[in-house]
Amino acid sequence: MVYSVAVAGATGYAGGEAIRILAAHPEFNVTTVAGHSSVGHKLGEYLPHVPQLADLVIQDSTPEVLAHHDVVILALPHGASGQLAAHLDEHTIVVDLGADHRLEQREAWDAFYGGDFYEHWTYGMPELITGTTASGQYLRQREALVGAHRIAGPGCNVTAVTLAIQPAIAQGLVDGSAIVADLAVGYSGAGKNLKRMNLLAAEAFGSATPYGVGGTHRHIPEILQNLAHAAGRTAQDVNDYAVSFTPILVPMARGILAVVSAPMTEQAMQLSDEELHGIWQQAYAGQQFMQVLPLGVLPATQNIVGSNAAHLQVVADRPAQRLIAFAAIDNLNRGTAGQAVQALNLSLGIDEACGLTQIGVAP
Amino acid sequence: MVYSVAVAGATGYAGGEAIRILAAHPEFNVTTVAGHSSVGHKLGEYLPHVPQLADLVIQDSTPEVLAHHDVVILALPHGASGQLAAHLDEHTIVVDLGADHRLEQREAWDAFYGGDFYEHWTYGMPELITGTTASGQYLRQREALVGAHRIAGPGCNVTAVTLAIQPAIAQGLVDGSAIVADLAVGYSGAGKNLKRMNLLAAEAFGSATPYGVGGTHRHIPEILQNLAHAAGRTAQDVNDYAVSFTPILVPMARGILAVVSAPMTEQAMQLSDEELHGIWQQAYAGQQFMQVLPLGVLPATQNIVGSNAAHLQVVADRPAQRLIAFAAIDNLNRGTAGQAVQALNLSLGIDEACGLTQIGVAP
Amino acid sequence: MVYSVAVAGATGYAGGEAIRILAAHPEFNVTTVAGHSSVGHKLGEYLPHVPQLADLVIQDSTPEVLAHHDVVILALPHGASGQLAAHLDEHTIVVDLGADHRLEQREAWDAFYGGDFYEHWTYGMPELITGTTASGQYLRQREALVGAHRIAGPGCNVTAVTLAIQPAIAQGLVDGSAIVADLAVGYSGAGKNLKRMNLLAAEAFGSATPYGVGGTHRHIPEILQNLAHAAGRTAQDVNDYAVSFTPILVPMARGILAVVSAPMTEQAMQLSDEELHGIWQQAYAGQQFMQVLPLGVLPATQNIVGSNAAHLQVVADRPAQRLIAFAAIDNLNRGTAGQAVQALNLSLGIDEACGLTQIGVAP
Amino acid sequence: MVYSVAVAGATGYAGGEAIRILAAHPEFNVTTVAGHSSVGHKLGEYLPHVPQLADLVIQDSTPEVLAHHDVVILALPHGASGQLAAHLDEHTIVVDLGADHRLEQREAWDAFYGGDFYEHWTYGMPELITGTTASGQYLRQREALVGAHRIAGPGCNVTAVTLAIQPAIAQGLVDGSAIVADLAVGYSGAGKNLKRMNLLAAEAFGSATPYGVGGTHRHIPEILQNLAHAAGRTAQDVNDYAVSFTPILVPMARGILAVVSAPMTEQAMQLSDEELHGIWQQAYAGQQFMQVLPLGVLPATQNIVGSNAAHLQVVADRPAQRLIAFAAIDNLNRGTAGQAVQALNLSLGIDEACGLTQIGVAP
Structure with missing residues (x-):
């Protein structure tokens, strides 16, 4: 099965990296890209490095446009994604690359961001240690991501x-x-x-x-x-x-x-x-x-x-x-979109490494 | 009066920066440049950015070559400058851009460098605070540099x-x-x-x-x-x-x-x-x-x-x-050669800022 | 079937890029890496960006070491690959990323390189136009690469x-x-x-x-x-x-x-x-x-x-x-190793794009 | 004598380089800086690399502000400098770093720029060859610059x-x-x-x-x-x-x-x-x-x-x-502001090289 994906904030660096990764991922198909000032333009004008999706026309970042996809990726300024997410279907898997659903404590949000506080989502860092068992084994965030429908991508x-x-x-x-x-x-x-x-x-x-x-x-x-x-x-x-x-x-x-x-x-x-x-x-x-x-x-x-x-x-x-x-x-791959795709793979039961690489482009 | 200067280590970055600054300094005249593997070549091959001195022929870094200058600048690996300096006339002003004469404590030298320990020279950082008077005025290293004949240039x-x-x-x-x-x-x-x-x-x-x-x-x-x-x-x-x-x-x-x-x-x-x-x-x-x-x-x-x-x-x-x-x-100018020229100016009673700039090349 | 590959010149930029690409290619398995001054060291010291192959020990670039592989990639200075290739089995597929087998005319070789002239191999640029049919269709180098056992990788x-x-x-x-x-x-x-x-x-x-x-x-x-x-x-x-x-x-x-x-x-x-x-x-x-x-x-x-x-x-x-x-x-990918892998895919009847990407890492 | 200078377009790269050079020039004193969106701000916010002039307040780019200076430097988009220059006193020396007064032929202006065509000014490239004498000596633009009051700075x-x-x-x-x-x-x-x-x-x-x-x-x-x-x-x-x-x-x-x-x-x-x-x-x-x-x-x-x-x-x-x-x-120095200062030196009978350097900042 190939999952349909909508990406909001497609012309930013985070959204662009998500598209770059998903364009070569065998299990996902980016069918909708949404933006703001770029609406009506072709994606190829903004992401010439991703030729496969060059002809996608950028749409407005509305709940209607984002609806009816298996997966929605939000790559928006803080505040914007929280508002938009409230209108998305609960069966849709939503990954927020922004900050709106990362913090568990309202006080921290108020001190550093301000404005509306949005609920905490499953934190998208699979390798995060979340404790140690009595026998000394590490617990990890990975387990929490299996089947998660609302995922908060960590900051880079x-x-x-x-x-x-x-x-x-x-x-x-x-x-x-x-x-x-x-x-x-x-x-x-x-x-x-x-x-x-x-x-x-x-x-x-x-x-x-x-x-x-x-x-x-x-x-x-x-x-x-x-x-x-x-x-x-x-x-x-x-x-x-x-x-x-x-x-x-x-x-x-x-x-x-x-x-x-x-x-x-x-x-x-x-x-x-x-x-x-x-x-x-x-x-x-x-x-x-x-x-x-x-x-x-x-x-x-x-x-x-x-x-x-x-x-x-x-x-x-x-x-x-x-x-x-x-x-x-x-910062864009492991720090943002790569880590998010890894979390998405886990959420959907796909091999965790699918569509991702551990090899850097050097020199 | 224009002072004659010899620079040892002329093809390294530190020596090159000293030459770059002194080539435009009204009170100094670089008359000798010395190197090692570059001996016999023209300076212009190594420092094409300093056209005035392009025809100087690089000589060997010996006490004889360096003798008979008002000022000698040593831009050499640690150990090398200490050895060479021992053979230079006491009336010559010697500035060591290397590490050999920076440390006051033999223990520190032994722990981090090893090999022969050379005597501490006047430390070439004019703005270094060296204490505070009873009335709260800062004392500075600048005063120690006036008339100094052996100057240790600080690390960058x-x-x-x-x-x-x-x-x-x-x-x-x-x-x-x-x-x-x-x-x-x-x-x-x-x-x-x-x-x-x-x-x-x-x-x-x-x-x-x-x-x-x-x-x-x-x-x-x-x-x-x-x-x-x-x-x-x-x-x-x-x-x-x-x-x-x-x-x-x-x-x-x-x-x-x-x-x-x-x-x-x-x-x-x-x-x-x-x-x-x-x-x-x-x-x-x-x-x-x-x-x-x-x-x-x-x-x-x-x-x-x-x-x-x-x-x-x-x-x-x-x-x-x-x-x-x-x-x-x-790192090369304030951190090495510029600071050294400032110290040299102070040593000789020249205006401290002569031949130096506080303006950076931006953008 | 997975083909075994030996890469000579593994620590250079061209050889390194070949290894980087092949490490993620489903049809090839790099089993031998050869070098010169690096012999005995682990590949990970030279290519830390390719963790999967970090423990391969670099061997000497001899015909014996390179023998018994399905594919040999030569990433060597000109002259060296021509000599080495003469000792490789004719059933082995050899791709030379160097210059030794690119030129068809001995005069050109003598004028620009000199030394021994090696025979021309099948030129590894699939998209090269090689003529036009009467009906205006382009002929291409691609066809010549199918089944080729000696491939000359083009210059970048x-x-x-x-x-x-x-x-x-x-x-x-x-x-x-x-x-x-x-x-x-x-x-x-x-x-x-x-x-x-x-x-x-x-x-x-x-x-x-x-x-x-x-x-x-x-x-x-x-x-x-x-x-x-x-x-x-x-x-x-x-x-x-x-x-x-x-x-x-x-x-x-x-x-x-x-x-x-x-x-x-x-x-x-x-x-x-x-x-x-x-x-x-x-x-x-x-x-x-x-x-x-x-x-x-x-x-x-x-x-x-x-x-x-x-x-x-x-x-x-x-x-x-x-x-x-x-x-x-x-220059390293399309200009060298990527183009070579594309030629190799064609040679072996693998999908031409297998293991390669058309997506650049931007920004 | 020290000449007073006003620079319009002070926050652009060309104007900034003119200020950077003039701040260390012994014969000029930048007393006025003018801008557009930056009016009211201090120059130091835009040119932190020129500390001597950090407290100058940026004024509006009007003829009144620019009046009463010995020299005015215009670093403005084409069209803007031509308009402004028309209002400046004929005794003021005006150097236009923009394109408005470079071209001698109206046809060329119309084909590449369009809009009002402004008169050709003395072209500010001293080393330009302008012919050869019967005895084979080169004629140069330098001579035309001596005493010039309207100078068109060349493009980089x-x-x-x-x-x-x-x-x-x-x-x-x-x-x-x-x-x-x-x-x-x-x-x-x-x-x-x-x-x-x-x-x-x-x-x-x-x-x-x-x-x-x-x-x-x-x-x-x-x-x-x-x-x-x-x-x-x-x-x-x-x-x-x-x-x-x-x-x-x-x-x-x-x-x-x-x-x-x-x-x-x-x-x-x-x-x-x-x-x-x-x-x-x-x-x-x-x-x-x-x-x-x-x-x-x-x-x-x-x-x-x-x-x-x-x-x-x-x-x-x-x-x-x-x-x-x-x-x-x-491009900013020889290509724009350095060359302009050289022309200004010539115009005023100052040594051509005053305030300029032929030494680059390498490495």
């Missing part, structure tokens, strides 16, 4: 930070209230908002510049929520965690390199480099898109461009008594 | 981190033992060593990758030494400071964007954003190459490319209770 | 120029003796030769620079040979064609943007823009990897990165009376 | 193409009716027009794409006019020249690499490479910003970034019987 920076540090949180290796996450981020992560002058190419080449600093970035509460889950706790425990989060725009189209550090516990300080590395290997054993690199090898974003993979590494900074965890992901 | 990453965070250290606003410094760094900072495959252009575009991680980077002890001085203490107090330092190579030729954070003291937590910003403004008042950006404006490396300027900012991450300080510098 | 620049201009040659629209081909080329096209200083990243960012100029580039005779075939003539007629060919290295990892122009014939000057465009559409009708863009839309290399597609366009410069044809391809 | 692409090929035109070495000029151009050359989606950074990295193709680019008639002058002829002879002109946007902020070729005359074909190179050396002898590179060395844009220099080379493509001339310039 959130994905990088969570995948990097969650083994340390799950194992109690660090002080979770003193995490620092500094990320080198490509420009597609900043979207297409033409009002932001600093998205112009001439001003991006040769420049590294931070943004969204000082505890204001909207990805912060979602990170804390994930950390609480990784420790086997609930979203109500987020206040036990704190992350100082600083993204840096660097001159590349795609990719996030996350450097996530935290003070090591005394127990962790006793571990050898090999033991520490072994904990990461174990935390991601059997997770086919998670590549814990060999001891001593550091991730580079080029190696994951265009893929759903995460390249991970952990290092002990013993003089500073901090654990440093690294993750490299493609 | 060290410069960025020190300039970013030293006001907080001098004012006791942060816990100096829990500093995290993550830097986005351009490829010229990694040199020309052809053995390192990851310096190839095809592998650098579109890639962000960390290096020298886990407390191993040789710039760390120099940072700690500076922090001790900024607090008005001596190099013997370095053990009260710790910095977890991670540089990230990002796809640009020049530039360092340093993100330096540390837990705020309770006193610092009481300060408003304006008060915090005011401390930075005061710390750099009258320092013409130091630009504390307006409150809320974040630095971008493009704005300082080709200049001796540092663009600085400070932000309080109140939820995480960390102070975050930013610095953007050109 | 050659592919871009040929695909851009061959409709004009086949239809007699231009003076084929006055072609100008200027190409913007990414750095992976220049290989990994560490002796060439200008491949260093720090010197590539922000720089555009020509190379191999003045009629000396080795891709020229191959272009002329293709043009002769596109006109339905033989390699002996190459002297009726001339192309002034200038590649320009520009700051990107992959991609070729070819601008190929030639004086229009009087007949061509009579054609409307739509008629001209229609000739291109017809020339590539049914060629699934060839995208003739809509009238007025110009190709961009980003849209074909990571894919086997070519994006094509034609424009009449009426004041200058020149026809300008454009092609954008990925 | 025009500058690159003219400087590359004019020796061949002046010496009759090529067929001037069959010139092909293909240029790799950085994004600052495309301006800041936010409506053009393809100026977004995420879409520029890793992409090369042509624009303004097919004989439509507005720089074409200006090139032809220059070629006529270089041959010692008048603008009325432009029809004897033709250039097929194709700019290619490549991923860099600044820089133009022009590849300009034309069929060699029989006379030219007799010249050795050394003789050909000697003609270029002679054509630019004594022109301090013109660097004819040593025989065999090719220009790279990185070497001229931030400078007023042009790096030039010539090569004979003997098999194709075409002469290929190369020029690398910084």
